[in-house]
Amino acid sequence: MNDEPLIRVMALHAIEYCERLFYLEEVEEIRVADTAIYDGRRFHEQLPEYVTLEQFVLQNEELGIRGKIDCLRTQQGMLVPYEYKKGHARILPNGDVLAWPSDQVQIAAYSLLLEKHLNRPIMEGRVFYAADHRTVSISIDEKMRNQVMSAIARAKELRASTERPPITANERLCARCSLAPVCLPEEERLVEQVGRDTVRLFPEDRDLLDIHVTSPGSKVRRAGNTLLIEDKDGQKRSFPIEEVGSITLHGNAQITTQTIHLCANKGINIHWVTGGGHYIGSVSNSAGGVQRRLRQYRALIDPELKLRLAKALVIAKVESQLRYILRLTRGSEVRKELESYINTIRDVLSSTNTANSLDELRGYEGSAAKDYFACFSRLTVDDAKNGMAFIHRNRRPPRDPANALLSFLYSLLYRDCVQAIVTVGLDPTIGFYHQPRSQAYPLALDLMELFRVTLCDMTVLGTIHRNQWKVEEDFIQAGDQVWLSDTGRKKAIAAYENRKQDKWKHPVIGYSLTYARALELEVRLLEKEWTGKPGLFAMNRIR
Amino acid sequence: MSSRKMYYLICYDIREPKRWRKCYKLLKGFGERVQYSVFKCYLTDRKLAELRWELTKILSNEDSLLIAPIQQADVNRIIYLNMNIDWQLEKERFRTV
Numbered sequence: 001m002n003d004e005p006l007i008r009v010m011a012l013h014a015i016e017y018c019e020r021l022f023y024l025e026e027v028e029e030i031r032v033a034d035t036a037i038y039d040g041r042r043f044h045e046q047l048p049e050y051v052t053l054e055q056f057v058l059q060n061e062e063l064g065i066r067g068k069i070d071c072l073r074t075q076q077g078m079l080v081p082y083e084y085k086k087g088h089a090r091i092l093p094n095g096d097v098l099a100w101p102s103d104q105v106q107i108a109a110y111s112l113l114l115e116k117h118l119n120r121p122i123m124e125g126r127v128f129y130a131a132d133h134r135t136v137s138i139s140i141d142e143k144m145r146n147q148v149m150s151a152i153a154r155a156k157e158l159r160a161s162t163e164r165p166p167i168t169a170n171e172r173l174c175a176r177c178s179l180a181p182v183c184l185p186e187e188e189r190l191v192e193q194v195g196r197d198t199v200r201l202f203p204e205d206r207d208l209l210d211i212h213v214t215s216p217g218s219k220v221r222r223a224g225n226t227l228l229i230e231d232k233d234g235q236k237r238s239f240p241i242e243e244v245g246s247i248t249l250h251g252n253a254q255i256t257t258q259t260i261h262l263c264a265n266k267g268i269n270i271h272w273v274t275g276g277g278h279y280i281g282s283v284s285n286s287a288g289g290v291q292r293r294l295r296q297y298r299a300l301i302d303p304e305l306k307l308r309l310a311k312a313l314v315i316a317k318v319e320s321q322l323r324y325i326l327r328l329t330r331g332s333e334v335r336k337e338l339e340s341y342i343n344t345i346r347d348v349l350s351s352t353n354t355a356n357s358l359d360e361l362r363g364y365e366g367s368a369a370k371d372y373f374a375c376f377s378r379l380t381v382d383d384a385k386n387g388m389a390f391i392h393r394n395r396r397p398p399r400d401p402a403n404a405l406l407s408f409l410y411s412l413l414y415r416d417c418v419q420a421i422v423t424v425g426l427d428p429t430i431g432f433y434h435q436p437r438s439q440a441y442p443l444a445l446d447l448m449e450l451f452r453v454t455l456c457d458m459t460v461l462g463t464i465h466r467n468q469w470k471v472e473e474d475f476i477q478a479g480d481q482v483w484l485s486d487t488g489r490k491k492a493i494a495a496y497e498n499r500k501q502d503k504w505k506h507p508v509i510g511y512s513l514t515y516a517r518a519l520e521l522e523v524r525l526l527e528k529e530w531t532g533k534p535g536l537f538a539m540n541r542i543r
Numbered sequence: 544m545s546s547r548k549m550y551y552l553i554c555y556d557i558r559e560p561k562r563w564r565k566c567y568k569l570l571k572g573f574g575e576r577v578q579y580s581v582f583k584c585y586l587t588d589r590k591l592a593e594l595r596w597e598l599t600k601i602l603s604n605e606d607s608l609l610i611a612p613i614q615q616a617d618v619n620r621i622i623y624l625n626m627n628i629d630w631q632l633e634k635e636r637f638r639t640v
Contacts, residue, residue, distance in 0.1 A: 042592070
């Protein structure tokens with residue numbers, strides 16, 4: 001008896017399809033059920049009446065595998081295992097009907113299990129394809145047996161490794177693969193073939209509801225499979241759990257243990273933010289991800305890689321800042337006034353390329369930020385009459401409404417960055433640019449730099465210029481500090497969340513997606529810097 | 544890889560209280576009840592497949608199930624008597640409570 005867990009026969013099916021799929025599902029334990037998988041499960045629940053489904057659960061230590069046989073029948077005195085598939089058989093141009101290679105290995109593995117169990121030879125297995133109503137017979141010969149044994153050996157080998165195998169060469173497999181949005185094979189192919197037309201395998205939208213609970217004294221409860229949110233006046237609202245993507249609790253809102261359990265079970269993230277807008281923490285049911293973390297640690301202790309990533313990050317940020325200022329001042333008189341700032345930012349950008357250390361980069365970033373916020377200040381001069389002028393960046397605590405708003409949106413962005421990193425299964429505590437601190441996750445701060453301009457700065461300036469703020473109503477002055485009021489907070493959340501839904505075309509990847517999805521995409525591309533093909537991280541720019 | 548959503552009217556007839564209860568509870572997690580044993584759900588293809596699978600695990604041969612997709616264009620042509628349902632086409636992605 002050894003301690004190694006048995007390999008599922010379904011996993012052998014996966015390994016025959018694509019080694020990377022096997023690795024992601026069986027080793028990294030990333031399982032994403034898509035439409036086809038649910039349809040397959042339902043098909044097995046609803047087999048036609050003439051099939052008496054008796055599932056035989058078998059396992060064998062010697063072979064090292066376990067599996068469930070759909071059905072067993074006797075044909076001319078011989079026992080024959082059956083496997084039911086909802087799809088089509090493989091039909092060759094000459095009209096021959098075959099089972100797909102991965103299905104062959106699967107049925108052969110069942111046959112070997114059965115052989116060991118009954119201690120009598122099994123010479124044939126059959127696969128029934130429901131879509132075209134055909135049964136294909138597979139003879140369990142020496143060749144088939146060897147194929148199963150080598151698949152088992154390969155599975156054991158891959159299980160012991162921490163490296164993800166490369167993407168498959170056969171791109172047609174990827175279009176039907178349930179893990180394509182995790183694996184992102186098309187994006188990797190892009191690195192090799194620049195200008196290639198990428199097939200979108202990454203959903204453009206998140207499709208789930210992000211709930212913000214802002215009213216003080218609200219309570220989030222579970223009622224069956226719904227979330228019940230009750231405010232302090234007793235008004236109740238319910239949300240079907242399958243529609244919810246995340247819950248953010250602002251200030252003194254309560255959530256029950258039962259709800260936390262349900263959310264953990266459904267993969268819904270819960271975030272806590274103080275009434276003043278400081279991020280406190282999150283609960284998320286992050287999958288094991290040992291291999292992912294090991295690879296991340298190994299990669300991010302390499303000073304050269306850290307510098308390269310940090311450089312890409314700072315260039316992306318400063319270039320976004322520059323382009324945004326240029327966009328705002330296009331064809332206006334203000335451009336001349338800001339010329340000197342714009343030129344300094346340009347100079348910083350070109351010297352960033354030659355930076356040799358993280359400290360040097362931080363210097364460049366800081367100097368660009370100073371000039372950028374100086375431009376911000378000039379661009380809000382006319383908003384002083386509404387009390388929304390941005391005189392200079394100040395924080396901890398923010399001392400004017402514009403800064404309070406900006407700080408609050410940065411907190412929301414930080415929350416989204418943590419969520420994206422945890423969803424992908426990386427560890428937010430190990431970053432490459434920001435200093436390790438106990439207060440905040442460095443990797444989340446790193447990722448934030450890519451989205452500060454597009455998601456926060458643009459939202460702040462846009463709403464200020466559209467006169468959407470009423471200083472007396474939306475902000476509270478408490479001594480030196482300025483906070484958002486209840487109404488102000490709701491407005492800010494709406495502005496930020498709506499901005500996240502804007503679609504935008506990634507200049508390198510070549511397809512458009514919402515910013516909400518872009519956050520996760522960036523983390524997946526970051527992981528590719530050390531797992532797969534580097535060169536795609538921090539390539540996003542504003543136009 | 545479409546993430547397009549669509550409305551479905553899901554109706555069932557279940558002959559046994561225990562199964563009815565389970566089914567009711569499951570559907571509450573996917574959408575909104577509009578009448579006894581009638582739900583409206585706004586689902587992607589993937590969610591629909593998931594729901595159908597969960598339902599087949601609960602239902603038995605004597606129960607019946609009807610899932611009617613509602614095209615966007617037909618939403619405005621639905622006829623009501625003594626009731627009204629809100630069929631928002633573009634559902635919001637966030638809610639502040």
